[in-house]
Amino acid sequence: MSDAKPFDVIGRSHERREARGHATGSTLYVDDVSYPRMCHMKAVRSPVPHARIRGVDFSEAERVPGFVTHLTADDVPKNVYTILCLIGVEPDEEQVLASERVRYKGEPIAMVVAETEEAAFEAAAKVKLDLEELPAVFDVEEALAPGAPIVTHWGSNYFVYEGHHCRRVRYGDAPAAREQADRVITGRYQMSPIEHAPVEPTGCIAKPEADGRVTVHTNTQAIFFSLDNTAIILQVPPHKLRFVGGTVGGGFGGKVDVIVEPLATLAAMRTGRPIKYVYTRQEEMQVSSTRSANRIYITDGINDDGTIVSREVTSYEDAGAYSRHTPYGCTKHAANAAGPYTIPNVSIDVHCVYTNRTPSSAMRGFGVTEASFALEMQMDRIARELSIDPWELRMRHAYRNGDERPYRKTTEDATLIETMLAAAELAGVELSADLRAMSSDDRGVPA
């Protein structure tokens, strides 16, 4: 074979097509779209994390010059829904607009539409809320303890996976193997909730068309997913909607939630006018979903020669007040919670827990970032306790091609060892000849 690349186009660093537009500000984003008679919409949000709604008074808001209309839960055709209903996830639980009860600080209770953004802000601030505050729960383990304030409408603070209170993986017999192991090493690891912090805030513009359809300019990461969810919430046939987008100023998973489009579309249908609804930075930071702050407990059974014979993981994924994409994230987390290592006995419980916190949802690395953080700290904890080289501990246990994963799939594309060898070389780390001889295609442990 010649050294020349066998391809003409791929494998080469062609300049990103929009790069110059992004750098010079000429790229068109949602915020750049404008229509005559366009109105602005802002949310009226709960100032407390858990409360019964006794009343909402719009009388002062309505007197703000430029006020057009308001929306409440009564205006939303299917007000209680769950975003993953499109892939069969149940039950419906998130309120598009809160009625009767708010479950997190910042939950929208009403929307205000006005002629200008300033008037919308002013009118939203003048809506009077009569709330009866309720005891709230913020900690995932406290939420699962008896007597905790209940967040959901079905009486427990966890999502049910086919009859189980958590997503589980069982491979071999981890408790029995731990009993037999020379020692047990445990760790508790706590992630933080972080914000997607896209440069472009989440937003959309919904424009009623002459033929009765509505065009929605949106920065969603998933055009049809957002369209279909909007149609479900508004109970309109999907063919009545047209979603346009494709150029997004950063997503990181936050723009897979469908939050702004249904309300803007509803307001457009109600008023017959184009409606713009774009999050402020404050809303991005404190109201939009975050990464789940998983709390992860790992219990490993280990023999004195450094062999990990069992791994038990209990992880609490903090969904916040509504689960959004978290039931999916927990399953992805469970699949990856033993790490890229071959351990003969694995037991994993991943709990999707409801609290009175801002909902968490999809974020870059969803379920895996959290697992990798805890597992790689645990691997170092083991290496330190047993005085084993952390490279050796990992490479000895690294999964090989042909190994079965705890979720019972045979590995066919493991390259962890080769990747580690390349990183060691780049960083100038001297590894032993035994380690350098390892391969993902060979289980053989050098003598």
Next chain:
Amino acid sequence: MSTLRGRGIAAVNYPTGMNLGGDPSQALIHSTPTGAFMITLSSTDLGQGLRTVMAQIGAEALGVPMETVHIDTADSDTGPHCMGTFASRATHRVGNAIMAAAKEAKEALMDVAADELEAAPEDLETDGEGNIRVVGVPERSISVTDVALAAHFKHGRTLSGRGMYTKQKSEVDPETGAMDPDSTEAHACTVAEVEVDTETGRVRVVSLRSAYEVGRALNPALVQGQITGGAWMGMSHALYETTAPYYPAIDHGPEDFTHYLMPGAAELPEIESTILEMPSVNGPFGMKGVGEMTANSPIPAIANAITDAIGVQITELPITPEKVLRALEDSDSQEAA
């Protein structure tokens, strides 16, 4: 009081594609009368360069110059279905859909070219520069533009193709967790070096040296962009960011970038990386999804480097100066006792 130095590593895997599958993406391709190829999608470009990579895949698969391939996305009235850009899926799923659409379009292109050149389609090849020629007889050649004109005005044929890619949905066994959660696995390993100021508790990341195994780097500069951005995000996650500084309490939540801290240019460490290419079985041209995982290995690598430096493991993110000082205080008082 002193500056302590430490080194830490982390090795990670990352699954490509929506967990459990069941996430279709579709691509339609047609040529203009003069032989440009339009690839119509409903996928979103998040700034990672999706349009560029999709044009590369389309051009490679069609055998035509990249500047003649255009990406038209995302309008639900004209674009075919795409599940979306997330889960490190777009290049894998949409790329595979384009490969399938390009195969059909190229067959039509070669059929018409064969008629025009009075040769058998299987004897023809594209030269990647906008021409189709008879293998071994370069003077018997026709431009793609002339083929497209002939297709439109003489043969009444479309040069078009349809492609769809769906990984069959896997169910999870609720008892054992048996499932098929990935299409392929990418890998990363990061070596982090840090300096910890024991007086202020401040952690300075000195360097992040990583290897990323990505199957195939379809556009190395864009892969590098993901890597550098991801390393920065991972560092930020490890040391700076939280929407709830006293998690799980909801007080003191930052509301703007002056309170929600992220590392700036001055805090950026030396970032060096190696890209390994070990082609996957099912990604277009062997690629694996790299979008998400680039943020993952730096987080525990930095945390482990801090442990190496101060001798205490801090297991709660972000590892702020306050947490470092408290950990040092605790270990001092333990030693004193």
